[in-house]
Amino acid sequence: MIVMSAGPRKKSGLLLGLALFSGLSLLAATPLVSGPARAQAAPAATESTLEPLDVVSANGTHRLSVEVMRDDAQRARGLMFRRFLPADRGMLFDFKREEPVSMWMKNTYLPLDMLFVDRTGRVISVAENTEPMSERIIPSGGPVLAVLEVNAGTAQRLGIKAGDRLRHPMFH
Numbered sequence: 001m002i003v004m005s006a007g008p009r010k011k012s013g014l015l016l017g018l019a020l021f022s023g024l025s026l027l028a029a030t031p032l033v034s035g036p037a038r039a040q041a042a043p044a045a046t047e048s049t050l051e052p053l054d055v056v057s058a059n060g061t062h063r064l065s066v067e068v069m070r071d072d073a074q075r076a077r078g079l080m081f082r083r084f085l086p087a088d089r090g091m092l093f094d095f096k097r098e099e100p101v102s103m104w105m106k107n108t109y110l111p112l113d114m115l116f117v118d119r120t121g122r123v124i125s126v127a128e129n130t131e132p133m134s135e136r137i138i139p140s141g142g143p144v145l146a147v148l149e150v151n152a153g154t155a156q157r158l159g160i161k162a163g164d165r166l167r168h169p170m171f172h
Helices: 035-039 072-077 155-156
Strands: 019-021 026-028 051-057 059-068 090-098 102-104 110-119 125-127 142-149 165-169
Touching: 026 051, 059 072, 110 155, 142 155
Parallel strands: 059 090
Antiparallel strands: 019 026, 051 059, 051 165, 090 142, 110 125, 110 142
């Protein structure tokens, strides 16, 4: 999954593939990589790099193990090029501040559900069954601190909807 710009696009001399942090916008898109490195899958998480996260929905509390993407490089890579994500796993993108974000599925082979989450852990919106390898922009629908990506169908299976809660140390 790739993070696109937050808020209105500004003219800058940077290509879409570069990461940019400023007080006005956040842009972390596909890294400009050539040759064999472009086809490398993001390394799968090991048990020691996974963190517990609880999803509290109308039909109960559901425990997931998540990889947390905390820096530009991690957020830009996300789940790109991966071919498998276990059913009880996910990837949590920490944007460090609340603002509107947009995502896309470029170089992501797995169909995903995306949960856009505010600083308190409340789900703001859910994008279900995103299209693999698509450059279609998927907006957060409001300011968010994080995005949780899980396998497509997870939101429906667990009954996750806007207003539900995630419990993880990132949220307060």
